[in-house]
Amino acid sequence: MVNIAFFSTKPYDRIWFEPLGEEYGYRFIFFESKLSIETVSLAAGCNGVCAFVNDNIDGDVINELADIGIETIYMRCAGYNNVDLEAAKGKIKVLHVPGYSPEAVAEYAVALLMTINRHTHRAYLRTRDFNMNINGLMGTDLYCKIIGIIGTGRIGQAMINIAKGFGMRVLAYDLYPNPSLGVEYVELDELLEKSDVISLHCPLTKETEYILDKRSFDRMKDGVYIVNTSRGGLIKTEDLIDALLVPGKIAGVGLDVYEEEADVFYEDRSNEIMRDNNLARLMTFPNVIVTSHQGYFTTEAMQAIAIETMENIFAVDNGNELVNEVKK
Numbered sequence: 001m002v003n004i005a006f007f008s009t010k011p012y013d014r015i016w017f018e019p020l021g022e023e024y025g026y027r028f029i030f031f032e033s034k035l036s037i038e039t040v041s042l043a044a045g046c047n048g049v050c051a052f053v054n055d056n057i058d059g060d061v062i063n064e065l066a067d068i069g070i071e072t073i074y075m076r077c078a079g080y081n082n083v084d085l086e087a088a089k090g091k092i093k094v095l096h097v098p099g100y101s102p103e104a105v106a107e108y109a110v111a112l113l114m115t116i117n118r119h120t121h122r123a124y125l126r127t128r129d130f131n132m133n134i135n136g137l138m139g140t141d142l143y144c145k146i147i148g149i150i151g152t153g154r155i156g157q158a159m160i161n162i163a164k165g166f167g168m169r170v171l172a173y174d175l176y177p178n179p180s181l182g183v184e185y186v187e188l189d190e191l192l193e194k195s196d197v198i199s200l201h202c203p204l205t206k207e208t209e210y211i212l213d214k215r216s217f218d219r220m221k222d223g224v225y226i227v228n229t230s231r232g233g234l235i236k237t238e239d240l241i242d243a244l245l246v247p248g249k250i251a252g253v254g255l256d257v258y259e260e261e262a263d264v265f266y267e268d269r270s271n272e273i274m275r276d277n278n279l280a281r282l283m284t285f286p287n288v289i290v291t292s293h294q295g296y297f298t299t300e301a302m303q304a305i306a307i308e309t310m311e312n313i314f315a316v317d318n319g320n321e322l323v324n325e326v327k328k
């Protein structure tokens with residue numbers, strides 16, 4: 001019998017996974033807790049765990065999982081920066097869902113960009129109160145502006161298609177340029193210096209951690225827009241805050257991810273004192289929007305995540321080729 005312990009689950013996860021588990025005859029046990037050293041024992045008796053973006057799957061957790069007989073970690077997300085792959089090597093297989101809906105995330109990145117550019121978040125609040133004054137809400141045409149895409153994988157490509165539709169000029173930076181995309185690849189510094197909009201679509205790795213820091217902000221044009229729907233650790237938040245304080249430097253920032261999001265995102269903390277000073281500070285800027293890692297959250301993407309995860313479980317169960325296995 002295949003038993004999978006699901007961590008970090010919300011009601012909307014169960015909607016998709018429960019019927020599939022019944023259909024395949026697999027037993028799914030849903031826990032609201034994040035997977036961490038404190039909760040790992042909940043998975044005892046299972047063959048696999050299914051985890052999400054903010055679960056802490058470090059070396060200690062991997063060792064505990066292996067000790068209680070877990071053979072596979074199924075990430076129900078594309079990123080796997082929160083899994084210690086070195087520790088997992090030879091002990092536990094790790095699979096992810098790479099291509100469930102790149103469009104969902106790219107479209108959300110554009111939603112953030114359009115909001116910070118045209119200030120619809122502020123307009124909404126004003127008009128609710130019948131304040132129809134548009135002072136301070138002026139935006140900029142994206143047509144003919146330069147967008148710099150960092151990371152031209154699945155989501156980056158979807159973003160490029162949308163940007164081209166807007167009539168924007170695209171500059172791209174990737175460790176592995178893809179000539180078939182018909183975009184101009186440049187070095188990172190050139191992208192930072194020339195772009196009117198910068199959108200992050202690379203994974204969080206040792207190399208990309210703080211790819212946007214003081215040095216990068218100093219290189220950027222005045223009036224730049226920055227969008228991060230990838231991983232919070234790509235931006236050094238303290239340096240971003242300093243750059244936001246420089247008059248005229250940054251026109252707007254849309255963040256769907258944040259480097260210290262693990263304890264805050266997906267939870268209702270509205271009745272508590274916010275102890276994260278950087279997050280609290282970010283919320284004070286009228287030209288910054290922070291959302292709670294929801295770029296993936298569409299009906300199509302949720303359905304595809306569930307189906308692709310089921311295919312991963314089925315492949316392991318039946319000894320098939322593991323096309324979505326990630327290795328160090």
Ligand code: NAI
Nearest residue numbers: 078079151152153154155174175202203207229230295296
């Ligand atoms: P992908 O693997 O298709 O593409 C990533 C691209 O980044 C590849 O072209 C790769 O060559 C490039 N890259 C890797 N290291 C790099 C480096 N050091 N410098 C420049 N480029 C580098 O991944 P995909 O599906 O496009 O996803 C990208 C990221 O988006 C994920 O890693 C994840 O962190 C994030 N994501 C966020 C979601 C959200 O809800 N906000 C949902 C899904 C993914």
